[in-house]
Amino acid sequence: MASNTTTGPPIDPTSLLPPYLNLPPHLSAHKYFFVCTLTVAAWDTLVLSPRTWKLFRTKEWPLLKWAFYILRFLMPIEFIIVAVAFFDTKWTTEMCQSFFLFEPIMTGILVSISAAVHLIRVRAIYDRSNEVTGILGALLLLQIVMMGVACGFYHVVPVDDPSQGCIAGPKHNWVGIYWVGPSVFFSTTFALALARSFQSRAQKPIGLWKLMLRDGLNLYGAVWIVNMVNMFFWFIVTPTGPRDTIRTIVTSMAAVLTITMTMRIILSVRGSLASGGSFAGSSAAPSASGTTRSQPSAGGRVGTNNGTGPVFSINPASQGRQTYTLEEMRAKAERDWVEDGDGKSSLNGNPHGFIDSKPEATGENGVGVKVTIERQFE
Numbered sequence: 001m002a003s004n005t006t007t008g009p010p011i012d013p014t015s016l017l018p019p020y021l022n023l024p025p026h027l028s029a030h031k032y033f034f035v036c037t038l039t040v041a042a043w044d045t046l047v048l049s050p051r052t053w054k055l056f057r058t059k060e061w062p063l064l065k066w067a068f069y070i071l072r073f074l075m076p077i078e079f080i081i082v083a084v085a086f087f088d089t090k091w092t093t094e095m096c097q098s099f100f101l102f103e104p105i106m107t108g109i110l111v112s113i114s115a116a117v118h119l120i121r122v123r124a125i126y127d128r129s130n131e132v133t134g135i136l137g138a139l140l141l142l143q144i145v146m147m148g149v150a151c152g153f154y155h156v157v158p159v160d161d162p163s164q165g166c167i168a169g170p171k172h173n174w175v176g177i178y179w180v181g182p183s184v185f186f187s188t189t190f191a192l193a194l195a196r197s198f199q200s201r202a203q204k205p206i207g208l209w210k211l212m213l214r215d216g217l218n219l220y221g222a223v224w225i226v227n228m229v230n231m232f233f234w235f236i237v238t239p240t241g242p243r244d245t246i247r248t249i250v251t252s253m254a255a256v257l258t259i260t261m262t263m264r265i266i267l268s269v270r271g272s273l274a275s276g277g278s279f280a281g282s283s284a285a286p287s288a289s290g291t292t293r294s295q296p297s298a299g300g301r302v303g304t305n306n307g308t309g310p311v312f313s314i315n316p317a318s319q320g321r322q323t324y325t326l327e328e329m330r331a332k333a334e335r336d337w338v339e340d341g342d343g344k345s346s347l348n349g350n351p352h353g354f355i356d357s358k359p360e361a362t363g364e365n366g367v368g369v370k371v372t373i374e375r376q377f378e
Contacts, residue, residue: 018163019163020089020164020165026244027165030167030245030246030249033250033253034252037253037256038083041260042076044256048263048264051267052069052072056069060272060274062272062273064117064273064277067116068267074110078106079256082103082252085166086166087165089163090163091163093162095166096162096166100166100167101154104147104150104151104168107251107252107255108144108147110259111147111259112144115143115185115186116140118136118185118186118265119133121269121277123276124275124277125193126192127279136188136192139181139185140185142181143182146180150170154170154171156168157243167248169247169248170248176231179254183227183228183230183231194220196281197211197214198211200282201281204281216268219261219265219268220261220265222261223258226250226253226254229250233246233250
């Protein structure tokens with residue numbers, strides 16, 4: 001005797017998951033991407049630790065150094081706190097209502113400090129130009145105003161269950177001006193940095209790769225790219241509804257990369273950080289005569305070679321002055337290397353292979369050979 005069995009509708013496996021795991025597709029992608037953001041922030045924090053300590057040991061404390069340490073410590077603190085609110089399943093709706101503005105406010109402060117660093121640095125590479133300072137200062141002020149106004153129009157993104165996370169999102173589309181200000185500012189600083197670098201390259205040719213690394217153009221470019229991608233998600237990608245977090249999916253990564261690249265811009269400055277440092281390409285610019293001269297010593301003089309290259313002026317104590325070009329000095333050194341049988345070249349008589357720091361007097365009055373060097377910096 002056959003038994004009659006009835007089968008109901010198939011069971012959806014996702015219905016068996018707890019609410020904090022049963023997430024809409026975009027919210028799930030948002031959480032995965034936020035984990036990537038935390039990974040980038042943690043990795044960069046670890047990698048920069050030795051250079052952070054080295055910078056701390058310097059005696060000067062200019063504005064760029066203060067900005068570096070503010071960004072260095074506040075950035076990981078902010079995103080650790082935001083991560084707790086995002087992933088802690090015990091957060092209630094009331095707790096989220098009291099907390100949701102923390103991320104946009106803190107991010108606005110850190111991004112504005114980063115923008116101020118760009119202003120100081122770009123102003124420095126333009127030799128403290130008042131015009132550049134005025135343009136960037138106005139854009140920075142506009143950015144601060146736009147971000148401050150936009151913070152007042154964030155709200156808690158509605159979710160199916162409070163355990164799915166506390167997320168701040170915009171109430172209206174135009175709240176995207178929060179990121180318009182920084183995007184315009186960083187686009188301007190990137191363009192100005194590019195223009196200054198290629199201006200120096202026109203004066204003294206250099207490979208594009210070396211130019212990029214010398215002037216940190218890759219750092220400015222990274223900041224610009226991540227802000228442009230963020231703008232794409234804010235204004236071009238269309239959310240499916242009020243619960244969709246697709247607009248803000250890249251904002252955390254944009255903030256972290258902007259801050260970390262800005263810290264690397266500070267660390268890439270050569271020499272002192274005072275007044276924004278100096279421009280590396282300025283040393284490559286030729287002077288009116290095509291050479292950079294050193295001051296002559298008391299007993300020597302600076303020789304010239306009609307612009308053919310560096311010149312050594314060698315003044316023996318008991319002889320007339322004699323001038324050698326750098327090429328002649330190199331040729332003589334090569335001959336000495338071949339003629340010497342001990343394999344030490346010009347370091348003869350020194351068992352350790354070092355040049356003695358105290359020269360031996362050979363002249364009648366205790367004066368040896370005086371060397372004055374005229375160099376053309378490459």
